[in-house]
Structure formats: structure tokens, C-alpha cells
Amino acid sequence: MDSRIVDLKSKLDVYKAMTGGGNLSDCPVRDVIQGLSGKWSSLLMAALAEQPYRFGELRRLVPDISQRMLTQTLCDLQRDGYVHREVFPTKPPSVEYSLTDLGRSMFGALRHLLEWAELNHDAVRAARARFDGAMAGAAGQTGALA
Amino acid sequence: MDSRIVDLKSKLDVYKAMTGGGNLSDCPVRDVIQGLSGKWSSLLMAALAEQPYRFGELRRLVPDISQRMLTQTLCDLQRDGYVHREVFPTKPPSVEYSLTDLGRSMFGALRHLLEWAELNHDAVRAARARFDGAMAGAAGQTGALA
DNA sequence: AGGGGCGGTCTCAAAAAGAGACCAGCGCTA
DNA sequence: TAGCGCTGGTCTCTTTTTGAGACCGCCCCT
Incomplete structure (x- = not known):
């Protein structure tokens, strides 16, 4: 189970990049996704x-x-x-x-x-x-x- | 009957399956996507x-x-x-x-x-x-x- | 004793979506 | 030739969804 945490951690950066580094207010993803939502x-x-x-x-x-x-x-x-x-x-x-x-x-x-x-x-x-x-x-x- | 050109049939089937075979009203995709939209x-x-x-x-x-x-x-x-x-x-x-x-x-x-x-x-x-x-x-x- | 954080719910106003009328122009047909 | 429907839209009205923020009990901290 610990190995899974490590695995998630490496992916975490990907998500953080998506979400604007932890602040979900001004991320580009949001701007684009809203148009498709x-x-x-x-x-x-x-x-x-x-x-x-x-x-x-x-x-x-x-x-x-x-x-x-x-x-x-x-x-x-x-x-x-x-x-x-x-x-x-x-x-x-x-x-x-x-x-x-x-x-x-x-x-x-x-x-x-x-x-x-x-x-x-x-x-x-x-x-x-x-x-x-x-x-x-x-x-x-x-x-x-x- | 129509003068409409029909091609790219193979790809078409994939999308039609998604969309419920041409009728977009009762397809499962829609039901699920609505929840994410x-x-x-x-x-x-x-x-x-x-x-x-x-x-x-x-x-x-x-x-x-x-x-x-x-x-x-x-x-x-x-x-x-x-x-x-x-x-x-x-x-x-x-x-x-x-x-x-x-x-x-x-x-x-x-x-x-x-x-x-x-x-x-x-x-x-x-x-x-x-x-x-x-x-x-x-x-x-x-x-x-x- | 008072203020704030916890995770909500409640109400009310604003925005978005749905229903359906209406528009101009043209072809069909009765 | 007068209607009717199709073309792609817009306009208005009503209903649903969202947003803003008050309010709730509970407990900790000061």
C-alpha cells in the first residue's frame, strides 16, 4: 500500500499542473473545461x-x-x-x-x-x-x- | 436516397455506438456525461x-x-x-x-x-x-x- | 463569555435553460 | 394563387439551476 502512495505522489505533480499548482481558480484547464461542461x-x-x-x-x-x-x-x-x-x-x-x-x-x-x-x-x-x-x-x- | 455522401463508415460506427446508434436521446453516454457536465x-x-x-x-x-x-x-x-x-x-x-x-x-x-x-x-x-x-x-x- | 472553525442546510436573487411563438424567403402542391 | 412546410434563427415567457450569504449546533481556544 505504501508503494501505491509513492506512485500517486509522482502523478500528483501532473494533477497539480492541471489544477494550476494547487489553486484551482485561475488554471487554464478550468477555462477550457468550462466551455465543454x-x-x-x-x-x-x-x-x-x-x-x-x-x-x-x-x-x-x-x-x-x-x-x-x-x-x-x-x-x-x-x-x-x-x-x-x-x-x-x-x-x-x-x-x-x-x-x-x-x-x-x-x-x-x-x-x-x-x-x-x-x-x-x-x-x-x-x-x-x-x-x-x-x-x-x-x-x-x-x-x-x- | 439522399444525395448525401456517406464515407468513413468504419469510424462512423464507433461514434454511433457512443451516441446510441444515431439517436442521441437515450444513449448511456449521455446519462453518464450529464453527471460530469x-x-x-x-x-x-x-x-x-x-x-x-x-x-x-x-x-x-x-x-x-x-x-x-x-x-x-x-x-x-x-x-x-x-x-x-x-x-x-x-x-x-x-x-x-x-x-x-x-x-x-x-x-x-x-x-x-x-x-x-x-x-x-x-x-x-x-x-x-x-x-x-x-x-x-x-x-x-x-x-x-x- | 465570545469568537472562530467544523460541515452543512435554508432562503432569496440572479443566471441559465427549456418551450414555443415568430420571422423572411422559397418550393411544393392543392 | 393561397396555403403549407422547410430553411436557420431570434424573441419572449416560464422553470430550473446557480450564486451569495445567513443561519445552525457543536466544540475548542482564549
């Missing part, structure tokens, strides 16, 4: 990583996103340089969204998380059920389940 | 990946989080099985938060994104500045920049 960002990134899509296609692909949030999230993603927005002067002007190189690069990192989620969603849901059950039990009585 | 989740995960922390320590580590959000985010993380909460019956009862095995596993995937963010925040900020500049220019005139 939106409810729809990663979802749209996953969709656009698959292939370029038009506005209406995305809307149909993600039925429970509002146009407002779709517009805004795409705009945020474009602002951060992940997404390219191209307007085609067709008769009804169509707009196509696609990933930029930066976006593809970022998705390469994001993908790990998505893959993890895909593999472990059972474990997460089990944990959730366990927690909710414990909470329900604890609602009426403390320490009902030992 | 909060403003503070990844930040707290990064902190706890470094080492276990107590409530007050986390609050000091992330000064601009409110107690409310700290409590709630930690609770969410605990519910999803990423974080373990242990109360020590010391005189002022202290509470320590640490990552579970599932949490460490998840952080292994999240870390890629954090590392990417660390490496590429300059590019993102540059993109942001470019975008904001273009918007400022376009505010008074349409298509000012060709």
Missing part, C-alpha cells in the same frame, strides 16, 4: 465527430434540445474554435457545422471519456440506484441498513 | 484525484464555489459512485472525500481531456479572441472581413 457540448461534439451536420439535422438528431440551446451551444463551440460554421447560399440558405482540426484534436481526448461512459454506465447506474435506495431508507430511519 | 464536477474530480480532501479544504481550494454547490456537486459525485464520503467522529466531526475505484477509473479517462486542455488552452483562447474580434467587427458591418 455544458449540457449539450459533448453531445454535439460527438455528433459532429461522426460527420458534419446541418442545423436542422442536429435538431432532429437531438430531439430534446431547444433551438435556442442548439444555436447557442454551436456558437460557443465555434467561438472556442472546435466547430466550423459554413453557410451555403442555396435557395433556402443551409448551414453546415463541422469540426475544425482543433475540434477533432479535442474530441480525440474527449473520446476517452465517452468510451469510458459507454463501458461503465452500468456501474454508474448501479451506484446511483444503491445511493438512492440508501437515501430512501435513511429518510425514515438512520442506519436502517448496516 | 456540471461546472464543478471535473474540477472536484481533479482535486480529489490528487489526494483526498475534507470539505473545508475543498472550499478553500476552489474559492469561488459556494458551499451549496460544493455540497451538491460532491453529493452528485457520490451518488454516481465516483466519490466516497467518510465522516470521522472527531470532536468537530470532519468529513473526508476521496475517489472510489470507479472514480479513479473515470478520472483516468477524464484526465486525457484535462491534459488536452492544459496543452491547448492557448489555441482555444486564440480562437476565442479571433471570434470575438470578428463579432465586434461584424457588429457594425456585415461581412466586413472576407
Whole structure:
């Protein structure tokens, strides 16, 4: 177990660098992550990583996103340089969204998380059920389940 | 039927699997990602990946989080099985938060994104500045920049 | 006896997100 | 030719989420 501590220690520096050396207020990671932490960002990134899509296609692909949030999230993603927005002067002007190189690069990192989620969603849901059950039990009585 | 070009099929399947086969509404990824998409989740995960922390320590580590959000985010993380909460019956009862095995596993995937963010925040900020500049220019005139 | 740290919860205000109306322009079709 | 729907959005309204900060009991320290 002590060897594990040593192992963690060497990694500690990596995390500290991420988090700004112990102060999590002004670290670059945070600035970048905030842009991806939106409810729809990663979802749209996953969709656009698959292939370029038009506005209406995305809307149909993600039925429970509002146009407002779709517009805004795409705009945020474009602002951060992940997404390219191209307007085609067709008769009804169509707009196509696609990933930029930066976006593809970022998705390469994001993908790990998505893959993890895909593999472990059972474990997460089990944990959730366990927690909710414990909470329900604890609602009426403390320490009902030992 | 459509004149749409379909290629890169092999890669497509990977992303489609993530996104639930083309329907992004009921995919497991989404369920899991939503839990991490909060403003503070990844930040707290990064902190706890470094080492276990107590409530007050986390609050000091992330000064601009409110107690409310700290409590709630930690609770969410605990519910999803990423974080373990242990109360020590010391005189002022202290509470320590640490990552579970599932949490460490998840952080292994999240870390890629954090590392990417660390490496590429300059590019993102540059993109942001470019975008904001273009918007400022376009505010008074349409298509000012060709 | 008073102040502060402990880990929260509670209330209230502000910000963000969701629902859905509305817009202009064009093609289809009835 | 009058409607209807599709194009990509914006605008308003309501609901949810967040943020700011007061408040809680408990105990130690001075």
C-alpha cells in the first residue's frame, strides 16, 4: 500500500499542473473545461465527430434540445474554435457545422471519456440506484441498513 | 436516397455506438456525461484525484464555489459512485472525500481531456479572441472581413 | 463569555435553460 | 394563387439551476 502512495505522489505533480499548482481558480484547464461542461457540448461534439451536420439535422438528431440551446451551444463551440460554421447560399440558405482540426484534436481526448461512459454506465447506474435506495431508507430511519 | 455522401463508415460506427446508434436521446453516454457536465464536477474530480480532501479544504481550494454547490456537486459525485464520503467522529466531526475505484477509473479517462486542455488552452483562447474580434467587427458591418 | 472553525442546510436573487411563438424567403402542391 | 412546410434563427415567457450569504449546533481556544 505504501508503494501505491509513492506512485500517486509522482502523478500528483501532473494533477497539480492541471489544477494550476494547487489553486484551482485561475488554471487554464478550468477555462477550457468550462466551455465543454455544458449540457449539450459533448453531445454535439460527438455528433459532429461522426460527420458534419446541418442545423436542422442536429435538431432532429437531438430531439430534446431547444433551438435556442442548439444555436447557442454551436456558437460557443465555434467561438472556442472546435466547430466550423459554413453557410451555403442555396435557395433556402443551409448551414453546415463541422469540426475544425482543433475540434477533432479535442474530441480525440474527449473520446476517452465517452468510451469510458459507454463501458461503465452500468456501474454508474448501479451506484446511483444503491445511493438512492440508501437515501430512501435513511429518510425514515438512520442506519436502517448496516 | 439522399444525395448525401456517406464515407468513413468504419469510424462512423464507433461514434454511433457512443451516441446510441444515431439517436442521441437515450444513449448511456449521455446519462453518464450529464453527471460530469456540471461546472464543478471535473474540477472536484481533479482535486480529489490528487489526494483526498475534507470539505473545508475543498472550499478553500476552489474559492469561488459556494458551499451549496460544493455540497451538491460532491453529493452528485457520490451518488454516481465516483466519490466516497467518510465522516470521522472527531470532536468537530470532519468529513473526508476521496475517489472510489470507479472514480479513479473515470478520472483516468477524464484526465486525457484535462491534459488536452492544459496543452491547448492557448489555441482555444486564440480562437476565442479571433471570434470575438470578428463579432465586434461584424457588429457594425456585415461581412466586413472576407 | 465570545469568537472562530467544523460541515452543512435554508432562503432569496440572479443566471441559465427549456418551450414555443415568430420571422423572411422559397418550393411544393392543392 | 393561397396555403403549407422547410430553411436557420431570434424573441419572449416560464422553470430550473446557480450564486451569495445567513443561519445552525457543536466544540475548542482564549
